[in-house]
Amino acid sequence: MGGYTGEELTAIFLMQGFSGLSLFCVFLLMALGLAIIFGQMGVINMAHGEFLTLGAYITYLTSYLASDVWPFLLDYYFPVAIILAFLGTFILGYLVERFLIRFLYNRPLDTLLATWGLGLILQQIFRSVFGPREKSVVMPDWLMGSYQATDMVDIPLNGLMVVGITILLTIGVFILLYKSRWGIKVRATTQNRTMANAAGINTDRVDRLTFALGCGIAGVAGAAFTTIASTGPTTGSLYIVDTFLVVVFGGAASLLGTVASAFGIAQAQSILSFFLSGSMAKVITLMTVVIILMFRPQGLFASKVRR
Amino acid sequence: MSSPILLAVEDLTVSFDGFKAVDGLSLYLERNEVRVVIGPNGAGKTTLLDLICGKTRATDGSIKFKDQELTKMAEHQIVHKGVGRKFQTPSIYENLTVAQNLELSYPAGRTVFGSLFFRRTAAIQKRVQEIAEEIYLDEDLDKSAGLLSHGQKQWLEIGMLLIQDPELLMLDEPVAGMSVVERERTAALLRKISNNRSVLVIEHDMDFVKDIAHKVTVLHQGKLLAEGKMEDVQKNERVIEVYLGH
Amino acid sequence: MSTQSVVKASWMDKFGGRGKLLQILIIAILILGVLPMVADIFRLNLYGKYLTYAFVAAGLVLCWGYGGILSLGQGIFFGLGGYGMAMFLKLEASSPENTAIQSTPGIPDFMDWNQLTELPWFWEPFHSFPLTILLILTVPAFFAFVIGYAMFKRRVGGVYFAIITQAIASIMTILIIGQQGYTGGINGITDLRTLMGWSIQTDFAQYVLYFACGIALILCLLAGQYILNSRYGQLLIAMRDQEDRVRFSGYDVANIKIFVFVAASVFSAIGGAFFTLQVGFMSPSFVGTVASIEMVIFCAVGGRLSLIGAAYGAFLVNLAKSSLSESFPQLWVVAMGALFIAVVMLFPRGLAGLVSDYAGPVRERLAGLFNRKPPAPKVEAPKPESARPQKRDGVSIGSAQETH
Numbered sequence: 041m042g043g044y045t046g047e048e049l050t051a052i053f054l055m056q057g058f059s060g061l062s063l064f065c066v067f068l069l070m071a072l073g074l075a076i077i078f079g080q081m082g083v084i085n086m087a088h089g090e091f092l093t094l095g096a097y098i099t100y101l102t103s104y105l106a107s108d109v110w111p112f113l114l115d116y117y118f119p120v121a122i123i124l125a126f127l128g129t130f131i132l133g134y135l136v137e138r139f140l141i142r143f144l145y146n147r148p149l150d151t152l153l154a155t156w157g158l159g160l161i162l163q164q165i166f167r168s169v170f171g172p173r174e175k176s177v178v179m180p181d182w183l184m185g186s187y188q189a190t191d192m193v194d195i196p197l198n199g200l201m202v203v204g205i206t207i208l209l210t211i212g213v214f215i216l217l218y219k220s221r222w223g224i225k226v227r228a229t230t231q232n233r234t235m236a237n238a239a240g241i242n243t244d245r246v247d248r249l250t251f252a253l254g255c256g257i258a259g260v261a262g263a264a265f266t267t268i269a270s271t272g273p274t275t276g277s278l279y280i281v282d283t284f285l286v287v288v289f290g291g292a293a294s295l296l297g298t299v300a301s302a303f304g305i306a307q308a309q310s311i312l313s314f315f316l317s318g319s320m321a322k323v324i325t326l327m328t329v330v331i332i333l334m335f336r337p338q339g340l341f342a343s344k345v346r347r
Numbered sequence: 348m349s350s351p352i353l354l355a356v357e358d359l360t361v362s363f364d365g366f367k368a369v370d371g372l373s374l375y376l377e378r379n380e381v382r383v384v385i386g387p388n389g390a391g392k393t394t395l396l397d398l399i400c401g402k403t404r405a406t407d408g409s410i411k412f413k414d415q416e417l418t419k420m421a422e423h424q425i426v427h428k429g430v431g432r433k434f435q436t437p438s439i440y441e442n443l444t445v446a447q448n449l450e451l452s453y454p455a456g457r458t459v460f461g462s463l464f465f466r467r468t469a470a471i472q473k474r475v476q477e478i479a480e481e482i483y484l485d486e487d488l489d490k491s492a493g494l495l496s497h498g499q500k501q502w503l504e505i506g507m508l509l510i511q512d513p514e515l516l517m518l519d520e521p522v523a524g525m526s527v528v529e530r531e532r533t534a535a536l537l538r539k540i541s542n543n544r545s546v547l548v549i550e551h552d553m554d555f556v557k558d559i560a561h562k563v564t565v566l567h568q569g570k571l572l573a574e575g576k577m578e579d580v581q582k583n584e585r586v587i588e589v590y591l592g593h
Numbered sequence: 594m595s596t597q598s599v600v601k602a603s604w605m606d607k608f609g610g611r612g613k614l615l616q617i618l619i620i621a622i623l624i625l626g627v628l629p630m631v632a633d634i635f636r637l638n639l640y641g642k643y644l645t646y647a648f649v650a651a652g653l654v655l656c657w658g659y660g661g662i663l664s665l666g667q668g669i670f671f672g673l674g675g676y677g678m679a680m681f682l683k684l685e686a687s688s689p690e691n692t693a694i695q696s697t698p699g700i701p702d703f704m705d706w707n708q709l710t711e712l713p714w715f716w717e718p719f720h721s722f723p724l725t726i727l728l729i730l731t732v733p734a735f736f737a738f739v740i741g742y743a744m745f746k747r748r749v750g751g752v753y754f755a756i757i758t759q760a761i762a763s764i765m766t767i768l769i770i771g772q773q774g775y776t777g778g779i780n781g782i783t784d785l786r787t788l789m790g791w792s793i794q795t796d797f798a799q800y801v802l803y804f805a806c807g808i809a810l811i812l813c814l815l816a817g818q819y820i821l822n823s824r825y826g827q828l829l830i831a832m833r834d835q836e837d838r839v840r841f842s843g844y845d846v847a848n849i850k851i852f853v854f855v856a857a858s859v860f861s862a863i864g865g866a867f868f869t870l871q872v873g874f875m876s877p878s879f880v881g882t883v884a885s886i887e888m889v890i891f892c893a894v895g896g897r898l899s900l901i902g903a904a905y906g907a908f909l910v911n912l913a914k915s916s917l918s919e920s921f922p923q924l925w926v927v928a929m930g931a932l933f934i935a936v937v938m939l940f941p942r943g944l945a946g947l948v949s950d951y952a953g954p955v956r957e958r959l960a961g962l963f964n965r966k967p968p969a970p971k972v973e974a975p976k977p978e979s980a981r982p983q984k985r986d987g988v989s990i991g992s993a994q995e996t997h
Binding site: 082084140143144147148149150152153154156157158159160161163164167168281282284285288317319320322323326327329330333334335337 | 657663665740743744747748749751752753755756757759760761763764767768770771882886889890893923926927929930931932933934936937938941
């Protein structure tokens, strides 16, 4: 690393660190929903990326309406878009659980294949409706520009926005899962379905809502995603393999683990990519994760349970 | 045949996140002895069997079988040393026939390539037949094991262990869910097979215990509460308290 | 096959009995006789390409259908086999005479474009054909062994195994694309013309390669049948029922799983090598996650418990894929997606299951007309997905069953 002064190195680490932060946000936003669905229900949702894409397209549609039809709304559309993205993906998730996933509990490998098929179909629908080219949202003025931290470090506002949404959403999921009555029902259902049923929990309903909620979170993730990148039919699926690795690496049922592993993987990849080529940075990061998982299959955070 | 002690469990402890399911337990089993382990639910009986056969790893203490330490061995190695284990719920291969179940348990062709090039010899066929007769299933050799009655499944699993001719046979509640007739036949079976091997049984049915046990070990909360002949144990005040006190 | 009812074991039983061998004979006649007669060489070459996927699908029947191990990384092994062959052919095509105009003659063109001046060390063995064949078989086997050893010895299976193999497939694609100078990058290894001085592009050569591929496939199916009908095959079924019982009967369960995964990877690699030979190039798009998961669907469509079914499945799905995607590319993606869902929800036993449900009874009735023997007692299968039908003696029955 010769040739850089200490100050420059710090700046590099900060800037790369921040770009790593965006990647971290994308991973985490996707992983949150996945972690709920996989960690709590044991369902592998390979179509999760498509739910993110759907959320992004809903945001794009909202921004299109705001900029072309009602321009005076342009400054305010984003919160509305988040809500719509959540609702849209939540409803689709609900239907998918009702008509597909429900029949495949206890067959995790089959859910994997079926949801992969669902993902393919959704991608093709996106391609037919929105065209193969990537779409960008019209950004409101207040999201443009950047925050000048020092004269060498320069942080874009939209990036800060994404970080903000990610933090809020993570806290929200945490509260929902560990502090709410609903969270107790979800965890009860995960741990012992029969007992939960006997205790008067409508486990079918819990399943349906859990799955829909996981999908809804992906929708919000999609909305956030539009502020840092444009959306194409396969946008979400590009991240699905990495995100699954994030969830498994974190220890499937641990939210804290998911956050830590998303952060670690994103930062490692981003900082390495300054010194190596982008693809080698990704290869080395993912290889390391895979090798660690081979030695510690339960992931970073998992407790010893009596089997 | 030097030492009369076949199995020596000493200071055995296992803890699951702080909860000690078996706590400083010591137990000695002689050759050709039938020992029954009793105790209330959660006493650590099944965990004890799990520890001996390697399903659960001990936190502390030692298990010596014929003077060899088992705690570090893999499950299949422990089986090779001569320890057989029957599970509480019948675990047999439901999609295979009774004959196939027995044959797969026959101790030959246990490596990958051994099993690929395994040949069914007349000796093996004869042994399968013998065991089937012993476990009252010689009429059902061609039957899919999934179609057997609950009691027959239990016998089949015992047969799958017998065919390996283990020196120590561990049975977890072998008569649970059996009819009276089946129970008697199982007791007869156990007496017959304990002729030349040691047997460690977990059982709740006290009549059955009286019927077969040489010695009884009572566990409570992972610890040894009492040990001795059935009559003595039954008179033991602490045992009575544990069983009836709450 | 019991100790009582079978008096003497025939050699055929080692492969699942006469019925199964008859099915393999039928598929052999179709591949080696019927297809070459009805198709021109252009079509036949395409069919040969589809058949290379049948190797992968058959491997998946062993490892997923019977072993319960879903690998989403079979493309890795298909790729290792295919790239191995491609590297050999490329070196032959890059002789110093052929590449005299390059700044470094004697190395593959893409290396020259990427300013490499020397052949990388791992390319060296691929100068030799015998060594290439050896590496095509052993490198994937070694890879599979390492992955399998690491995972199965630690009791990792199910979805974790699927996710990790998928990640490895993804890593491998990124690596191949990223390391252009060593691998040919996203374009892959192209312009492969001769095999030891013999042009692989003539009609005659394509016929020869097609037949070689077909024969190799039949041999792989026979090998698979042998594996499934050995004691080892019974262990696979036993493990699916009661893994702990197998373990506590003195078997090292991890080794059993490692072997089936290695066998599946070698099958895939053979397929990959024939793919390169017949198609004339190899590229990362046949290695990655999408290719790998599609391979699973070839197997599922044919029937995850039927080696022979999987071969049909691979062939038919690819046939449908190329005919549909030529005319309606968008429709194909949707059809593929629907296929994934349908095969899981509606017919989990695939084509083989459908055949045995509908054709089986008809065949038995027909056979009954010619056969005086009373039909063997039918065993009610408790679980259709994993049920293993009884093996029966005689020609008359059992040939349409999906297992073995």
